Amino acid sequence: xxxxxxxxxxxxxxxxxxxxxxxxxxxxxxxxxxxxxxxxxxxxxxxxxxxxxxxxxxxxxxxxxxxxxxxxxxxxxxxxxxxxxxxxxxxxxxxxxxxxxxxxxxxxxxxxxxxxxxxxxxxxxxxxxxxxxxxxxxxxxxxxxxxxxxxxxxxxxxxxxxxxxxxxxxxxxxxxxxxxxxxxxxxxxxxxxxxxxxxxxxxxxxxxxxxxxxxxxxxxxxxxxxxxxxxxxxxxxxxxxxxxxxxxxxxxxxxxxxxxxxxxxxxxxxxxxxxxxxxxxxxxxxxxxxxxxxxxxxxxxxxxxxxxxx
Ligand code: NDP
Numbered sequence: 001x002x003x004x005x006x007x008x009x010x011x012x013x014x015x016x017x018x019x020x021x022x023x024x025x026x027x028x029x030x031x032x033x034x035x036x037x038x039x040x041x042x043x044x045x046x047x048x049x050x051x052x053x054x055x056x057x058x059x060x061x062x063x064x065x066x067x068x069x070x071x072x073x074x075x076x077x078x079x080x081x082x083x084x085x086x087x088x089x090x091x092x093x094x095x096x097x098x099x100x101x102x103x104x105x106x107x108x109x110x111x112x113x114x115x116x117x118x119x120x121x122x123x124x125x126x127x128x129x130x131x132x133x134x135x136x137x138x139x140x141x142x143x144x145x146x147x148x149x150x151x152x153x154x155x156x157x158x159x160x161x162x163x164x165x166x167x168x169x170x171x172x173x174x175x176x177x178x179x180x181x182x183x184x185x186x187x188x189x190x191x192x193x194x195x196x197x198x199x200x201x202x203x204x205x206x207x208x209x210x211x212x213x214x215x216x217x218x219x220x221x222x223x224x225x226x227x228x229x230x231x232x233x234x235x236x237x238x239x240x241x242x243x244x245x246x247x248x249x250x251x252x253x254x255x256x257x258x259x260x261x262x263x264x265x266x267x268x269x270x271x272x273x274x275x276x277x278x279x280x281x282x283x284x285x286x287x288x289x290x291x292x293x294x295x296x297x298x299x300x301x302x303x304x305x306x307x308x309x310x
Contacts, residue, residue, distance in 0.1 A: 004105065005093045005105045005106065005107055006030075006031075006032045006104060006105065006106040006107070007029050007030050007031070007106070007107050007108065007307060008024045008029040008030070008031040008032070008106070008107070008108050008109075008110065008300075008303055008307070009031070009032050009033075009034070009094075009096060009104065009106035009108070009109045009110070010024065010031050010032070010033040010034070010077075010109075010110045010112060011033075011034050011036065011084050011109065011110070011111050011112060011113055012033075012034075012035075012036055012041065012111065012112030012113040012114055012245075012279065012281070013033060013034075013035035013036060013038075013039050013040055013041055013065075013069070013079070013112075014040065014041025014042060014043060014065070014112060014114050014279055014280070014289075014292060015041070015043065015064075015065075015068060015279065015289045015290070015292040015293040015296065016112035016114070016278035016279025016280070016281075016292040016293065016295055016296035016299070017033055017041070017110070017112035017278070017279070017296060018033070018065070018068035018069060018071070018072045018293075018296070019068070019278075019292075019293040019294075019296030019297050019300070020033075020110045020112060020278055020296035020297070020299050020300040020303075021033045021072035021075075021077035021079070021296075021300075022068075022071050022072050022075055022077070022300075023296070023297050023300030023301060023304075024077070024110075024300040024303060024304070025072060025075035025076045025077040026075050027300065027304045029300075029303065029304060029307065030076065030078070031072075031077045031078065031300075032077075032078045032080060032104075032106075033072065033077055033078065033079045033080065034080055034081075034082045034083070034084055034098065035079065035080065035081050035082070036082075036083055036084070036113060036245075037083055038114075039081065040061075040062065040065035040066070040069070041065065041114050042061075042114060042115075042280070043061035043062070043064060043065050043289055044061055044062050044065055048060055048061075048138075049061055049064055049289065051288070051290070052064060052289055052290055053290065064289070082098040082099050082102075083098065083099055084096055084097070084098060084113075084248055085097050085098065085099060085100045085248065086100070086248065087109075087248060087249055087252065088252075089109070089249075089252035089253070089272050089275055090252060092107075092274075093105040093106055093107050094106050094107075094108075094109055094274070094275070096109065107274065107307060107310070108274045108275070108276070108303045108306055108307055109274065109275045109276070110268075110276045110277070110278055110296075110299045110300065110303055111246075111249060111253070111261065111270075111275065111276065111277045111278070111281055112277070112278045112279045112281060112292075112296060112299070113244075113245040113246065113281050114244075114245055114279055114280045114281055114292075115242035115243060115244045115245060115280040115281065115287070116242060116243050116245055117135035117136070117238060117241075117242055117243075118135075118238065118240050118241050118242060118243050119135065119238055119240075120152065120205060120238065120240070122205065122206075122207060122208060124207050124208040124209070124210075125205075125208050125236070125238075127212075128208055128210050128215065128216050128236070131210070131212065131215045131216070132208075132210055132215035132216025132217075132234060132235055132236055133208060133216060133235075133236045133237075133238070134235065134236070134237050134238070135237070135238040135239070136237075137151065137161035137162075137164050137165050137237050137239070138161070138164060140235065140237075141161075141164060141165050141168050141169070141235070141237075142168065143235070144165070144168070144169050144234050144235040145168050145169065146168075146169065146170055147169055147170060147233075147234040147235065148169065148170050148171040148172075148173070148231070148232060148233045148234065149165055149169050149171075149172055149173070149233050149234060149235035149236070149237060150172070150173040150174075150175055150219055150231060150233045150235070150236050150237065151165065151172060151173070151174050151175065151237045151238075151239055152175045152205060152236070152237070152238050152239060152240055153174075153175075153176070153238070153239035153240045153241070154174075154176040154177070154178060154180070154181040154182045154183065155181075155182045155183050155239065155240075155241065156182075156183045156184055156187050157239040157241075158174060158176075158181075158183065158239035158240070159174075159181065159183040159187035159188065159190065159191045160187060160239075161237055161239045162174045162191055162194075162197050162239075163190050163191060163194060165235075165237070166194045166196050166197050169196075169235075170196065171196050171197075171198065172194075172196060172197045172198070173197075173198050173199075173200055173231055173233065174191065174197055174198070174199045174200065175200050175203050175204075175205060175219075175221060176199060176200065176201050176202070176203065177202065177203070177204050177224075178201070178202065179201050179202050180201070181199075200221065200231075202223055202224040202225075203221045203222065203223055203224075203229075204221065204222050204224075205219055205220070205221055205236075206220040206221065206222050206228065207219070207220040208236050209230070215234065216233060216234055216235060216236050217232065217233075217234070218230050218231055218232045218233055219231050219233060219236055242280070242287070243258075243259065244258065244259045244260045244261070244280065244281050244282075244284075245281060246259050246260070246261055246281060247259075249261070252272060252275075253270050253271060253272065253275065253277070254270065254271040256284075258284060260281065260282055260283070260284050261277040261281055262282075263276075263277050263282050267298070267302060268282070268295060268298045268299035268302050269302060273306065274303075274306055276299040276302055276303055276306075277299070278292065278295040278296040278298065278299035279292035279295055279296060280292055282295070283295065
């Protein structure tokens with residue numbers, strides 16, 4: 001085998017990727033980790049994390065990810081900045097292209113590329129992104145203190161974000177396309193019992209209103225019956241789910257209808273021996289830092305076994 005072949009290539013730098021790197025490095029697999037477009041992953045755009053065991057006083061997302069990276073590097077993981085733009089898992093060693101320019105070869109790969117927030121796809125929403133339009137209430141809610149805002153979605157994330165914003169903002173509109181919430185009963189109760197959250201059932205957003213100078217100023221909504229109304233808001237938050245970052249692998253790796261990687265039940269194994277998946281990229285349900293970290297550990301252990309038996 002060629003010396004330049006990477007033993008264990010990890011793609012992604014969230015809790016799954018870094019936990020895999022820590023385990024792989026300690027197992028002498030000399031892992032190389034590519035950080036991707038968003039080094040540190042989704043936690044870098046959150047604020048306080050209070051449910052990651054070991055931090056009774058809480059820890060910020062960026063700080064937790066910085067510590068994970070530090071721990072990966074301490075054990076010798078080679079953490080590199082770069083984005084995987086193409087793969088060929090039909091050849092061995094696997095071929096992986098970085099930033100459309102550099103080709104690498106790897107004996108095994110752990111995919112931990114996570115998931116990205118979905119947007120509605122409106123032109124006005126794209127134009128005002130970062131200027132009143134956001135997919136992270138905990139990151140950006142602070143900017144709308146005392147103002148009126150809207151959250152789109154009817155799941156747990158939307159309810160959680162609406163509740164969070166209700167504590168900071170004057171009024172929160174929750175825009176729900178159906179006539180019911182999909183969120184858990186507990187979250188629904190929290191929303192319904194918060195006086196400054198107004199749930200607008202059976203409404204869709206036609207347009208986010210505003211301009212570059214003033215940011216978001218409102219939203220034009222349409223009831224399923226056809227009637228339109230305008231709400232005045234300063235912030236427009238999306239909470240309509242996530243999209244797994246799997247496009248680059250989909251030619252080779254089995255994914256479900258939503259694009260999440262399908263792994264063999266209870267394991268991080270994909271349909272290709274030697275390619276493993278960990279974290280949100282294979283998990284449409286739990287999506288927690290701790291569950292992602294756990295699956296990163298499993299992927300590294302499986303990878304070690306694979307390389308030993310190969
Ligand atoms: P979900 O997929 O559960 O909910 C997405 C929501 O967005 C749904 O109400 C959906 O409507 C709505 N939606 C989707 N597309 C559009 C659109 N184009 N226009 C308007 N509305 C739209 O995603 P979540 O992020 O809320 O949750 C994902 C998973 O994570 C769930 O399993 C959830 O339970 C879990 N989670 C758990 C938390 C906790 O336990 N504390 C916190 C956050 C998430 P519709 O219902 O009509 O499809």
